[in-house]
Amino acid sequence: MNNFTYARAVDTADAVRQGAAVDAKYLGGGTNLVDLMRETLERPSALVDVTGLSSAITEQVDGSLLIGAAAKNTAAAEHIAVRTRYPVLARAILAGASGQIRNMATVGGNLLQRTRCPYFYDQDGSRCNKRSPGQGCDAIEGFNRIHAILGAPSACVATHPSDMCVALAALGAMVHIAGPDGQRTIDFADLHVLPGEHPELETTLRPGELITAVELPAVPFARQSAYRKVRDRASYAFALISVAAAIDIDNGVVRDMRLALGGVAHKPWRALKLEAALKGQPATPENFLAAAELELADAKPLTHNAFKIELARRTIVAVLAELTGEIA
Amino acid sequence: MSIKDAAQAVMKKAVQAAPDAWMPGSELDPLIRQKHGLIGTPVSRLDGPQKVSGAAQFAAEFPMDNMAYAALKYSTIAKGRIKELDTATAEAAPGVDLVMTYRNALRMKPAPPFMSSAKAAGGDDLPIMQDEEIHWNGQPIALVLAETQEQADYATSLIRVTYETEPAVTVFEDAKANAEVGIFQGQPLHVETGDAEASLKSAPHNIDVVYTTPRHSHNPIELHAVTVGWEGDNLRVHDASQGVAHTAWSLAQVFDLAEEQIHVTSPYVGGGFGSKTLWQHHILAAAASKLAGRPVRLMLSREGVYRIVGGRTRTEQRVAIGAQADGGFDALIQTGTVAMGRHNNMPEPFILPAMAAYNSGSFLLRVEAARMDMLSNTFMRAPGEAVGTFALECGVDELAENLGMDPIELRSRNEPEKDPTSGAPFSSRHIVEAYRTGAKRFGWAERRAKPGTHRDGEWLIGMGCATATYPYYRMPGGAARITLTKDGRATVEIAAHEMGMGTSTTHTMVTADRLGLGMECVTVKYGDSHFPGVVLAGGSQQTASIGASVSAAHRELVTELLKVAGKDSPLPGLDADEVIGLDGHLCQSDKPGRRESYVSLMARSGRDEITVEANAPPPLEATHWSMHSHGAMFCEVRVNAVTGETRVSRFLGSFDCGRILNPKTAASQFRGGIIMGLGLALMEETQFDERSGRVMNPSLADYHVPVHLDVPKIDIIWTDIPDPHAPMGAHGIGEIGITGVGAAVANAVYNATGKRVRDLPITLDKTM
Numbered sequence A: 001m002n003n004f005t006y007a008r009a010v011d012t013a014d015a016v017r018q019g020a021a022v023d024a025k026y027l028g029g030g031t032n033l034v035d036l037m038r039e040t041l042e043r044p045s046a047l048v049d050v051t052g053l054s055s056a057i058t059e060q061v062d063g064s065l066l067i068g069a070a071a072k073n074t075a076a077a078e079h080i081a082v083r084t085r086y087p088v089l090a091r092a093i094l095a096g097a098s099g100q101i102r103n104m105a106t107v108g109g110n111l112l113q114r115t116r117c118p119y120f121y122d123q124d125g126s127r128c129n130k131r132s133p134g135q136g137c138d139a140i141e142g143f144n145r146i147h148a149i150l151g152a153p154s155a156c157v158a159t160h161p162s163d164m165c166v167a168l169a170a171l172g173a174m175v176h177i178a179g180p181d182g183q184r185t186i187d188f189a190d191l192h193v194l195p196g197e198h199p200e201l202e203t204t205l206r207p208g209e210l211i212t213a214v215e216l217p218a219v220p221f222a223r224q225s226a227y228r229k230v231r232d233r234a235s236y237a238f239a240l241i242s243v244a245a246a247i248d249i250d251n252g253v254v255r256d257m258r259l260a261l262g263g264v265a266h267k268p269w270r271a272l273k274l275e276a277a278l279k280g281q282p283a284t285p286e287n288f289l290a291a292a293e294l295e296l297a298d299a300k301p302l303t304h305n306a307f308k309i310e311l312a313r314r315t316i317v318a319v320l321a322e323l324t325g326e327i328a
Numbered sequence B: 001m002s003i004k005d006a007a008q009a010v011m012k013k014a015v016q017a018a019p020d021a022w023m024p025g026s027e028l029d030p031l032i033r034q035k036h037g038l039i040g041t042p043v044s045r046l047d048g049p050q051k052v053s054g055a056a057q058f059a060a061e062f063p064m065d066n067m068a069y070a071a072l073k074y075s076t077i078a079k080g081r082i083k084e085l086d087t088a089t090a091e092a093a094p095g096v097d098l099v100m101t102y103r104n105a106l107r108m109k110p111a112p113p114f115m116s117s118a119k120a121a122g123g124d125d126l127p128i129m130q131d132e133e134i135h136w137n138g139q140p141i142a143l144v145l146a147e148t149q150e151q152a153d154y155a156t157s158l159i160r161v162t163y164e165t166e167p168a169v170t171v172f173e174d175a176k177a178n179a180e181v182g183i184f185q186g187q188p189l190h191v192e193t194g195d196a197e198a199s200l201k202s203a204p205h206n207i208d209v210v211y212t213t214p215r216h217s218h219n220p221i222e223l224h225a226v227t228v229g230w231e232g233d234n235l236r237v238h239d240a241s242q243g244v245a246h247t248a249w250s251l252a253q254v255f256d257l258a259e260e261q262i263h264v265t266s267p268y269v270g271g272g273f274g275s276k277t278l279w280q281h282h283i284l285a286a287a288a289s290k291l292a293g294r295p296v297r298l299m300l301s302r303e304g305v306y307r308i309v310g311g312r313t314r315t316e317q318r319v320a321i322g323a324q325a326d327g328g329f330d331a332l333i334q335t336g337t338v339a340m341g342r343h344n345n346m347p348e349p350f351i352l353p354a355m356a357a358y359n360s361g362s363f364l365l366r367v368e369a370a371r372m373d374m375l376s377n378t379f380m381r382a383p384g385e386a387v388g389t390f391a392l393e394c395g396v397d398e399l400a401e402n403l404g405m406d407p408i409e410l411r412s413r414n415e416p417e418k419d420p421t422s423g424a425p426f427s428s429r430h431i432v433e434a435y436r437t438g439a440k441r442f443g444w445a446e447r448r449a450k451p452g453t454h455r456d457g458e459w460l461i462g463m464g465c466a467t468a469t470y471p472y473y474r475m476p477g478g479a480a481r482i483t484l485t486k487d488g489r490a491t492v493e494i495a496a497h498e499m500g501m502g503t504s505t506t507h508t509m510v511t512a513d514r515l516g517l518g519m520e521c522v523t524v525k526y527g528d529s530h531f532p533g534v535v536l537a538g539g540s541q542q543t544a545s546i547g548a549s550v551s552a553a554h555r556e557l558v559t560e561l562l563k564v565a566g567k568d569s570p571l572p573g574l575d576a577d578e579v580i581g582l583d584g585h586l587c588q589s590d591k592p593g594r595r596e597s598y599v600s601l602m603a604r605s606g607r608d609e610i611t612v613e614a615n616a617p618p619p620l621e622a623t624h625w626s627m628h629s630h631g632a633m634f635c636e637v638r639v640n641a642v643t644g645e646t647r648v649s650r651f652l653g654s655f656d657c658g659r660i661l662n663p664k665t666a667a668s669q670f671r672g673g674i675i676m677g678l679g680l681a682l683m684e685e686t687q688f689d690e691r692s693g694r695v696m697n698p699s700l701a702d703y704h705v706p707v708h709l710d711v712p713k714i715d716i717i718w719t720d721i722p723d724p725h726a727p728m729g730a731h732g733i734g735e736i737g738i739t740g741v742g743a744a745v746a747n748a749v750y751n752a753t754g755k756r757v758r759d760l761p762i763t764l765d766k767t768m
Helices: A012-019 A033-038 A073-078 A078-085 A085-096 A099-104 A107-111 A164-171 A273-280 A285-295 A309-321 B001-017 B048-053 B089-094 B151-158 B172-176 B197-201 B244-253 B280-292 B304-307 B385-403 B407-411 B431-442 B504-516 B542-565 B596-605 B661-683 B741-753
Strands: A006-009 A024-027 A046-049 A058-060 A065-068 A174-179 A182-187 A211-216 A223-229 A242-252 A253-262 B068-074 B080-086 B096-102 B142-146 B160-165 B190-193 B203-211 B227-229 B235-240 B262-265 B294-300 B315-323 B329-341 B363-372 B460-470 B478-485 B489-493 B522-525 B579-581 B585-588 B591-597 B609-615 B628-640 B646-656 B714-718
Touching: A012 A024, A012 A211, A012 A223, A024 A033, A033 B080, A046 A253, A046 B190, A046 B294, A058 A078, A058 B329, A073 A078, A073 A085, A073 A107, A078 A085, A085 A164, A107 A164, A164 A223, A164 A253, A164 B363, A211 B315, A211 B363, A223 A309, A242 A309, A242 B235, A253 A309, A253 B080, A253 B151, A253 B661, A273 B235, A285 A309, B068 B280, B068 B304, B080 B329, B089 B096, B096 B151, B096 B280, B142 B151, B142 B235, B142 B280, B172 B363, B197 B315, B197 B329, B203 B235, B203 B329, B203 B385, B227 B280, B235 B280, B244 B262, B244 B280, B280 B294, B280 B304, B280 B741, B294 B431, B315 B385, B315 B579, B329 B385, B329 B489, B385 B407, B385 B460, B385 B741, B407 B460, B407 B661, B431 B628, B431 B646, B460 B504, B460 B522, B460 B646, B460 B741, B478 B542, B478 B596, B489 B504, B504 B542, B542 B585, B542 B596, B542 B609, B579 B591, B585 B596, B591 B596, B596 B609, B596 B714, B628 B741, B646 B661, B646 B741, B661 B714, B661 B741
Parallel strands: A006 A046, A024 A046, B068 B294, B235 B262, B329 B363, B489 B522, B646 B714
Antiparallel strands: A058 A065, A065 A211, A174 A182, A174 A211, A223 A242, A242 A253, B068 B142, B080 B160, B096 B142, B190 B363, B203 B315, B227 B235, B227 B294, B315 B329, B460 B628, B478 B489, B478 B609, B579 B585, B585 B591, B628 B646
C-alpha cells in the first residue's frame, strides 16, 4: 500500500471538492478498495471518506425509493420497503459476501466493485488489458471459468462481480451523481460499460464524480421478484450465474417483466431481448426457454466456461417458473 | 545394492524373523486394562481459555527488541535466470532497513530435504537466494526488511526485475513422458503379485477407469511465520512448527552450526496439516536477521503460503478390478502418475490404502512421479490416502454397481484376514463392525440402489459410502523426561507439538492415568527443540510416539522410586512391572492396598525432585503386525437437477482407531478431517496455469474451502476397541478423517444422479 492522505467529507460539496485532487478516490466501506490498495492495484494519492454522507433510505411521493450511497449493504437489505417492495434486491444483497463484509460495504461502493479476474489481480505475473491497457489478456486462454459469455468481449473477458447490481439492473434503477460540474442522474444501465477496446474504463463516471444515491423506481410487480445465485459453494463465492427477475402475469400472459443476469458480462446484464420476447406472451416454460435461448444466442464460450451458457438458460427458466408458480 | 542398503536389508529380515515377544507392543500397555481413569472421558482443551481470550502467543506474536518486519518478492517465471534486479527504489522507500537478494545474502547450504535423514525438515534441497537461478514460479527473489509490515509490503512492489527464461516443464502431459516409479520411505511404490492384467481380462466382471485429483494448497488459518533473533552465534526461533527438533537440526545444517545453537519453540500452532515444516521463510528470516543485526519477523502473506509452501500434488490414477460373480477380487490394479517437483522426493503415495484394504488374487499397484518445474509438493493431511481412497473406493463402488451388489456387502466379501500384500497379521482390524454400526445408524437400508430415483423438488438425493484408512506409524526418536517434585506433582517434557488437535490435553490425561495422579498434578511441556525427543507431528504418529516415550520414562521413574523406597516402604522388592500408579500412590498392582504416596516416597528420598529421561523403544511393532486405522464413511447428498449444485446433507464417520483417548478432542479431529474431505470432494483446487507454472488463485476468496453452510451435521461414532500392540491401545487420528470422504461424496453423487464424476473436485458443471 502506498502513502496517501485521508479525510472525511462533511457533505457532498466537501467530498466533491476534495475528490477533485489528482488520483483521489472516494472511500466507502473499503471492502474492495482497501484490498486493491493492499495489492497496490490501486494507488490513490488521497482517500475521501464518504461514509458520513447520506445513508438515508427514503420512500418518495412518486413511489420511488431513494437509497443514500453511504447506506450499508446490510441496512439496505434489512429495510422494510426493500424487503417488501423489492425482495429481489434484498435477496441479491444477502447472497453476496459475508455478514461482516455487508456490515461494512456501502451501496455506492458496491456499484464500483472491480472484477475478481485472477489475472487482473496478479499484477506481477500476468498480463491484463484492464490493469495495463494494451498489455494483452492472460485470461482468454487461461483459467476463465468465472469469465464472461456475453457482451462480445475481445480485449477483456472479466465479469462484474456484484450481486446487488444485478437486482438494480433488473429494477431499472437510477443513479444520482454529484461532480465538479454539478449533479446529474443516469440510468443504472448507463453506469457500467462493456469492455470494447478499453476495458480499463468500467463506468461512465467522469473524473471526480461521486455516486450520492441510488433510486429505485416504483415497480409494483417487483413485490413478486426473486434472485437466484449459482456458485461453487453454498456461501461466500462469486456467482457463476445469477438471475434477478420480476414478472407481472395477467391471466397467464406476461404483462410486464424484468430480468437481469450476473456473472456473464463486464456489466450487470439486463436481458432486454428476453423481456421483449416474453411481454404479451403466455407465461409457459416453453416460452421462457425460447426467450432464454434468444437472449443467449450471442453467447460466446471461452475454454472453461461453456457450461455457463446452459447454466444461464436453465437458471433463467427455473427462476421464471418459480415466480409464475410453475414447476420446472 | 550399496553396503548400507544390504546391511539394512539384513537387519530388516532379522527383525521380521524375531519372535513377536521381542517386539514393542508384544505386551499390553497396562493403561489398556485400566477402565476407570481419565482416558475415554471427554475433557475440554486445557489451552482453550488462552486461545479464546487471545492470551495464547503464536509465532508472529512474540516481541523482540528492535525487531524489523520482513516481506518477500516472488519470481514470476518457472525457470530461468534473473537478468536485471533493481532494488534501489525499494531501498529508498520509507522505513526500509534492508533489501536482501542473492547478491548480498549470506552463504548458506541448502536445507536437508524431508526423509533424506532422520531430522531433515526441508521442503526441497535447492539453494536459497544464493544465485540468479529460478526454479519455480513463486520462488522468493528478494526480502525487504522494514520498520513496519506495511512498509515492507509496499517496498516489495517497488522492486523491478527482468528474467532470461529457459524452457520449463509446466504441462503435466509433457512431464508424464519421463515419469519414473516413486520411492517412498526408501521403498519403490510398486507392488506386484500374480498377473493382475491377465486376471483382470479373464474375470467375469471388471471395471477399468481413470480418476484424477487436482493440486491442493495448504490453508492453515495461522499463516506460516517465524520471529527470529541471533544471540551471538545462537539462533532463537519462535516458530509455527510440527517438527521443532527437525527444524532446529535442519537449520543448523543450513547455517553450519551445532544443533544446540538453534533453539526452536512453538507453543501453539494454528493448524499444520503437513505444511508447518521447514520452508524458505525460516532461512531467509534468519539470514536477514544476521545481515541486519536485528531480530526479524516474517509472516507469509496468504499469497506467500501458496507461492513457497508446498501442497498436495495432482494425481492421475487408473483403478481396475476384476471380480468373480460372488464379488471376490481376482485382480486389483491401482496405477498412475503424480506430478512432483524436481528438487524434492514426495511421490504422492496413493497406493498405500490398496496395499492392505482388500483380498485379491493378484495385485498391481504402482505410482510414477513426473518431475515438473514447480514448487516442491509436500505432505498434506493423509498424503496418498486422501486421494488414493478417492480412486480406490469409487472403483469399488463402480464394481458393486456392475455386479448389482450392495457396496458394503462387496467390501465385506473381500475382507482380508491378514495383510494381503505383506502377509503380516493385523494388529487390530474391525472395519466390518464399523460398517455394520455405521450403516445402521445412518439408515443405509433406506438407500435406493437404482441411481437417480430419489427426488425432492429440484433436488436429487443419494447416499454413498467408502472405506477410510490410514496406517499406524510410530517414528524412531521418541524420548521424554519426567520430573516428579516433592509435592507429588509431575512434569513431562517432550519436543512434541500442539497444533490444535488437543495433544497437550490428551497427554496430560494419559500421563495422569499412568502415574495415578489427577490432571491438576500433571503438566505436559512440549514445542521446544531443547526438550528430549524427535517427535514429528505428522503421519498421525505423535500420539503413539509420545505414549511410548512417556511410558519408557515412566518406567524409569518408577524404578527410581522403588529404589528410594527401600525396605521400610510397603513396596519392598517389587520391580516396575509389579506396581501401578493410583490415587497419588504407587501400588502393588495385584494388591492395591499395599501402597505408598508419591509425596511420602519423595520425602523418603530426601530430594526436592527426581528427573528421569528415557527413549522410546525402536518402533518395530509395525514390522510384525500390519497396523492401520479404519473407518466407514457415509454420505447423503442433494444434487440440484437444474444447476448441478451439490450439497452434502448428512455425513457419518464410523471409526475403528483403537482406543479413543479423549472423545471430545477426538470427535473434533474426525470432524475436521471430514470437513477438509468435503472440500477435497467438492471445491478445493489450486489453479496452476500450465502456460506459466503460476498459481492463479492464491487467496481464500478464490481457492475454495468449505464454509459453514457447506458443512452439515457430522455424526461420529467409533468402535473404541484397543489395539493390543499400540501404546495405550490407541492410534493417532489426525489424518484418517479426510480419507474416504471424496469417494463417499462421489458415490453419493452417483447414487443421486447416475453421473459418475471421476475428476475432482465435483463442481456443478460436472453434474448439471
